[in-house]
Amino acid sequence: MSDLLKSLQEAILTIDEETALKVTQELLDSGMEPEEILESGMTEALLELGRRWNCGEAFLPEVVAAAGIFERCSAIVEPALMAKADRKVSDKAIIATVKGDLHDLGKNIVGAMMKTVGLEVHDLGKNVPTEKIIEAVKELQPKLIGLSALLTTTMPEQENVIKALEEAGLRSAVKVMVGGAPVTQEWADRIGADGYAPNAPEAVRVALELTQVAA
Amino acid sequence: MTGEVQVTFLPEGLISEVSRGTTLFVAAHWVDLPIDSTCGGVGTCGRCRVRLNDFEFPIHPVDQEWLTPVELSEGWRIACRAEADRSLECWVPEPMQMPLSAIAGTGRAVAVEPAVKKLLVALTVEDPEDKSSVEQQLRKALAGAGLGSVKISQHLAFQVGDLLRTSGPDVTLTVCDEHLVDVEPRETSDRCLGLAIDLGTTTVVGSLIDLAKGEILAEKSLLNRQSVFGADVISRIAYTTASDTRRLEMQIAALETLNQLAIELADEAGIDERQIYQVVVVGNPTMLHLLLGIDAHPIAVEPFVTTFSSEQDLEAAELKLAIHPGARVQTLPFIGAYVGADTVGGLHATDVLRADELRLFVDVGTNSEIVLGSSDGAWACSAPAGPAFEGGRIRNGMMASEGAIRRVKLGEQVKLDVVGDQAPRGICGSGLIQAIAELGRVGLLAPSGLLYRPEEVPEHPLVSRLIQIDEVRAFQLAEEVVLTQVDIREVQAAKGAISTGISVLLETAGLGLEDIHEVLLAGSFGSAIDPWSARALGLVPWVDLERIQSVGNAALEGAKMALMSFRERQIARGISSKVQYVELSAMPDFNNRYLMELSFPLEQGT
Numbered sequence: 056m057s058d059l060l061k062s063l064q065e066a067i068l069t070i071d072e073e074t075a076l077k078v079t080q081e082l083l084d085s086g087m088e089p090e091e092i093l094e095s096g097m098t099e100a101l102l103e104l105g106r107r108w109n110c111g112e113a114f115l116p117e118v119v120a121a122a123g124i125f126e127r128c129s130a131i132v133e134p135a136l137m138a139k140a141d142r143k144v145s146d147k148a149i150i151a152t153v154k155g156d157l158h159d160l161g162k163n164i165v166g167a168m169m170k171t172v173g174l175e176v177h178d179l180g181k182n183v184p185t186e187k188i189i190e191a192v193k194e195l196q197p198k199l200i201g202l203s204a205l206l207t208t209t210m211p212e213q214e215n216v217i218k219a220l221e222e223a224g225l226r227s228a229v230k231v232m233v234g235g236a237p238v239t240q241e242w243a244d245r246i247g248a249d250g251y252a253p254n255a256p257e258a259v260r261v262a263l264e265l266t267q268v269a270a
Numbered sequence: 271m272t273g274e275v276q277v278t279f280l281p282e283g284l285i286s287e288v289s290r291g292t293t294l295f296v297a298a299h300w301v302d303l304p305i306d307s308t309c310g311g312v313g314t315c316g317r318c319r320v321r322l323n324d325f326e327f328p329i330h331p332v333d334q335e336w337l338t339p340v341e342l343s344e345g346w347r348i349a350c351r352a353e354a355d356r357s358l359e360c361w362v363p364e365p366m367q368m369p370l371s372a373i374a375g376t377g378r379a380v381a382v383e384p385a386v387k388k389l390l391v392a393l394t395v396e397d398p399e400d401k402s403s404v405e406q407q408l409r410k411a412l413a414g415a416g417l418g419s420v421k422i423s424q425h426l427a428f429q430v431g432d433l434l435r436t437s438g439p440d441v442t443l444t445v446c447d448e449h450l451v452d453v454e455p456r457e458t459s460d461r462c463l464g465l466a467i468d469l470g471t472t473t474v475v476g477s478l479i480d481l482a483k484g485e486i487l488a489e490k491s492l493l494n495r496q497s498v499f500g501a502d503v504i505s506r507i508a509y510t511t512a513s514d515t516r517r518l519e520m521q522i523a524a525l526e527t528l529n530q531l532a533i534e535l536a537d538e539a540g541i542d543e544r545q546i547y548q549v550v551v552v553g554n555p556t557m558l559h560l561l562l563g564i565d566a567h568p569i570a571v572e573p574f575v576t577t578f579s580s581e582q583d584l585e586a587a588e589l590k591l592a593i594h595p596g597a598r599v600q601t602l603p604f605i606g607a608y609v610g611a612d613t614v615g616g617l618h619a620t621d622v623l624r625a626d627e628l629r630l631f632v633d634v635g636t637n638s639e640i641v642l643g644s645s646d647g648a649w650a651c652s653a654p655a656g657p658a659f660e661g662g663r664i665r666n667g668m669m670a671s672e673g674a675i676r677r678v679k680l681g682e683q684v685k686l687d688v689v690g691d692q693a694p695r696g697i698c699g700s701g702l703i704q705a706i707a708e709l710g711r712v713g714l715l716a717p718s719g720l721l722y723r724p725e726e727v728p729e730h731p732l733v734s735r736l737i738q739i740d741e742v743r744a745f746q747l748a749e750e751v752v753l754t755q756v757d758i759r760e761v762q763a764a765k766g767a768i769s770t771g772i773s774v775l776l777e778t779a780g781l782g783l784e785d786i787h788e789v790l791l792a793g794s795f796g797s798a799i800d801p802w803s804a805r806a807l808g809l810v811p812w813v814d815l816e817r818i819q820s821v822g823n824a825a826l827e828g829a830k831m832a833l834m835s836f837r838e839r840q841i842a843r844g845i846s847s848k849v850q851y852v853e854l855s856a857m858p859d860f861n862n863r864y865l866m867e868l869s870f871p872l873e874q875g876t
Contacts, residue, residue: 110742111755114719114762116865155571157855160864182572207500207508208570 059085060092063128064100068107070120072127079128089136097125097171105256115160118255122167129171136173145175146266147197151188152181153212158205161235164255165201169262174199185212185219192225198266201258202248204235213238214246230265234258276357279303287645289847294320294360295350299841300624305362310385310836311350312448315416318349321361327352376620376821378831382484385598385836386446386547388459389415392439404431411443412450422450423596425587444596446548447583447836451596463487463546465532465593466829468612469553469561470494471503471636472660472669473794474527475826478535481548484834487539492531495523496560501657502636503556507570510560521563528561529592546593548600549586550833552615552825554637555604558582562589562601569607574853579604581611581843602832602842605641606851608652613639615828616792618842620821623648623849627787630772632810633825634659634796638768641849642775642786649779651852653771655764659699659795663760666751668696670798675701675751677800680708682731686748694748700798705753706761707803709745710872717869719762721745721755761807762868769808769867771854778852788817792824806873 059082066075082092104121107113113121150166152159159181166178177195179187192200200220204210213233220226232250233243243251250265252258273290277297286297295311295318298304309315316336322345329342330351337346349360391411402410405422408430412420422430430453442459444452459482466477475491499509499520510517528551536543551561555576559566562582568575581603587595602611602618613633622629622643631641636657641650661667661674668674673695677687686701688694697705709715714722714732721743724736735746743755776782789810791797801818804810810818832839854860 106741110740111757111759112720112743114759114868116718116868119865157572160861163861206570207505208511208567210508 057082057087060096060099063092063096064103067097067100067121067124067128068103068113070117070124072120072124075124075128076131079131083132083135089132089139092132093129093136093171093173097128101125101168101171101256101259105254105260108254108256118164119160122164122255125171126167145173146199147175147177147195148199148201148262148266149177149179149188149191149195149197150201150203151179151183152203152205153209153216154182154184155212156204156206156209157181158203158235161205161255162201162203165203165234165258168255168259169201172259172263174262174266185216188216189219189223189225192220192229193223197229199230199232199262201262202231202233204233204238207237210235210237210242213242213248217247232258232261232265275354277354278357278359280359280361288354288844290355291353292844293350294347294352294354296840296844297354298349298362299837300844303362304381304837305349307350307383309350309417310383310447311840312419313348313351314419314448316348317416319346319363320349320352321345322347322352323359323361327358376824376827378619378621380484380831380835380838382481383835383837384462384464384481384548384833385839386444386451386462386464386481388462388482389417389443389445390457390459391415391441391443393441408443408450408453411441412445415443417445417450420445420448420450423452423585425585425595426450426453444547446598449585449596449598451547451598452594461541461545463541464548464550464833465535465546466826466833467528467531467549467551467553468615468823468826468829469524469528469551469557470612470794471506471554471557472497472501474531475794475823476528476531476535477826477830478532478539478541478546479830479833481834486830487541488535490531490535490538492527492534494557495527495530496520499523501660501662503554504570506560507556507566510565511567511570517560517563517565520560524557524561525589525591532591532593543592544594547597548833549591549593549597550829550839551599551601552611552829553601554610554612555579555607556610558601558604558611572855574607574855576604576607579846600832600839602828602839603846605650605846605849606652606853608637608654609639609641609650609849609851612825613641613650614842614845615826615832616821616824617641617643617648617828617845617849618838619824619827619831620790620792622790623845628781628785629788629790630775630786630811631790631792631824632768632772632796633793634768634791634799634804634809635793636660636662638771640768640771640775642772642779642781643849647779648849649775649852650849651771651775651854653767653854655767656760658702658757658760658764661696661698661702664697664702664757665754666696667702667757668698670698670700674698675705675747676798677701678705678708678747680712680714680732684732684735684747694751697747697751697753699795700800702753702757702761703799703807703809704803705745705747706758706870707806707872709753710806710870711874713874714745715758715870715872717872719758719868719870721758762870765808765870766864766868767854770860770864772811773863773867774852774854774857778850783811783813786811786813786817788819789813790819790821790824792821794823796820797822802873806871808867808869808871812871
């Protein structure tokens with residue numbers, strides 16, 4: 056890996072936004088393919104951030120700040136990506152905090168990070184009724200839906216969304232992933248979700264996996 | 271605050287600011303002015319007469335019962351019926367007798383004037399000429415005692431006839447507020463008990479009180495039997511939402527806990543639990559919904575509201591409580607969906623709303639209640655701190671039972687204080703908080719919450735205690751007990767919620783840290799934390815240490831006061847309308863505020 060890519064990762068992980076943005080520009084200017092900057096540079100940093108989160112070394116303020124840097128670095132790379140003739144059309148993803156729930160910190164971090172791996176993210180916000188999610192699915196035809204619930208009393212809404220998708224005949228057209236503090240893999244399996252992640256970086260990995268399978 | 275009126279009591283000139291519609295009787299309690307009364311302010315004794323400067327003040331039917339037309343025209347009214355719909359002045363006669371007093375709350379003298387009263391009366395059952403029904407006999411006896419309008423409890427209506435036929439003429443009537451709860455043969459006025467209960471999510475504490483003397487006979491705590499359905503309020507609600515059967519199951523678990531508590535307390539005091547005539551229960555809104563079998567689901571989803579919020583008053587038989595079947599079971603009101611009757615009790619016991627100085631009341635727990643207030647106004651919020659303080663989601667976390675590290679002191683060595691004086695098995699909330707504060711003090715932890723690596727502090731006397739477990743940094747407290755970096759993050763997340771709550775309340779009130787006269791740490795856990803550690807972690811704001819007070823189980827104290835004195839209960843009932851509830855989760859910039867509050871202030875050195 057080039058020294059520049061390494062210093063990009065280091066800058067993101069140490070929350071040095073100025074350096075991160077500068078290095079991203081330098082990488083582009085040096086002629087590196089935009090996809091490679093995203094995949095080798097940022098995705099690696101994302102995985103390292105996930106590891107640090109799991110062992111408690113990175114905490115919420117760092118993860119939120121890092122997510123912001125990810126977003127702004129991707130914005131630098133984006134025009135170059137769009138300008139390419141053979142570029143692949145971005146997959147769409149819808150994310151939302153379910154009805155009855157106002158917690159959106161985690162969902163926002165996941166949204167910011169998903170954007171950096173090339174997904175077109177539509178954030179429907181918090182306390183989102185199931186009908187609104189179904190409408191958005193019909194209109195945007197996303198490949199993926201991410202549903203966040205932070206209360207044991209709002210978790211059943213994740214199941215309700217999946218049921219509503221089935222009733223609307225949309226279930227097979229879209230992958231559903233679930234997350235939030237009380238949510239577990241077991242719960243995800245029980246309600247028939249396609250994916251689950253315990254933290255934001257992992258969610259991005261799962262999102263990529265699901266959209267690629269769907270492709 | 272809007273809707274407040276001023277009542278000035280003469281001759282002392284005491285001014286009581288109360289919400290519009292408060293009775294003059296209750297307004298007098300707010301300024302500790304004892305207006306004469308035997309019925310407790312339910313409009314049946316006619317003794318709480320006051321004279322208003324406003325002769326046109328509306329006349330209540332009860333006024334006509336007790337006052338002559340001349341008195342009415344002179345402005346006399348019955349204080350417990352007269353609702354202050356405007357600011358006014360009234361003159362209060364001297365009370366007839368000063369009641370007994372007891373010490374309760376934070377060392378305050380409470381006049382012992384229970385709502386439960388026993389009256390020895392002579393009936394005329396054996397008079398062959400008297401053809402009046404048993405009910406009429408009772409009514410006559412009650413009217414003779416100035417209690418003409420009390421309601422006869424349902425359970426009595428069916429059995430009292432038999433009792434009276436066999437009892438002889440002398441009977442003791444037991445009245446609680448406006449209910450006749452018992453009729454017993456002969457004189458029994460020495461047996462009159464009440465039960466104060468703090469129905470906590472985890473722990474339930476009860477205090478058995480001799481209401482005639484204002485004496486505490488026994489106190490005890492038990493684990494809430496609902497715990498098997500989930501550790502926190504949200505999971506309890508989630509369990510009950512599935513079906514009505516489950517809601518009933520949850521209610522029965524609460525009632526069984528209370529029954530066990532009542533029986534054990536009665537055993538300890540050597541009395542019969544069926545002599546308990548009144549129960550005052552405090553608890554968070556979820557606990558009281560579940561106790562009464564009322565749907566709690568709205569509490570747990572946006573917009574987070576309770577089904578009911580006012581004080582409840584039920585007959586024990588309705589709840590199948592194993593005390594006197596006619597006993598009144600009474601609750602205190604709620605301030606918001608997560609700030610309940612326990613906080614109302616705590617505020618009452620500590621007199622936060624009647625003191626001139628601004629105080630910050632913090633009850634640290636899974637849901638931490640925070641109130642900022644004084645006699646000028648008050649604001650409350652609830653901070654979802656999570657289970658960390660009760661040892662939940664902490665690697666070696668446990669309750670404060672045998673083997674739990676409860677105190678930690680770091681120096682050249684690690685000094686531990688363990689519950690039950692045995693080998694440490696885990697760490698409880700107070701130990702956890704002190705351990706983190708101590709790590710910061712001796713320079714092994716950064717304010718960001720990150721533990722240093724051994725190579726960063728090679729000369730430190732405790733460097734060998736800094737270890738790694740599966741890539742996770744940790745500090746070895748004892749052979750079997752470690753504190754990991756992930757544990758510290760859990761505590762930080764909890765601390766962040768509380769700090770955010772405090773800063774939001776200060777901002778809402780337009781006040782600053784320098785305005786806080788005193789910080790009160792309440793609750794069984796809150797008062798177990800040492801003030802220095804609480805401040806080092808930022809659980810309380812940075813004020814002088816002597817301004818941080820532990821006030822113990824203030825919720826229970828408040829319930830005891832409400833039980834010992836109907837006046838205190840009325841004051842407590844008025845608290846909820848004086849406190850403004852602030853919903854943190856609905857704040858648009860909550861996330862950013864929360865992120866700003868996650869670091870520890872810490873204090874280095876000795």
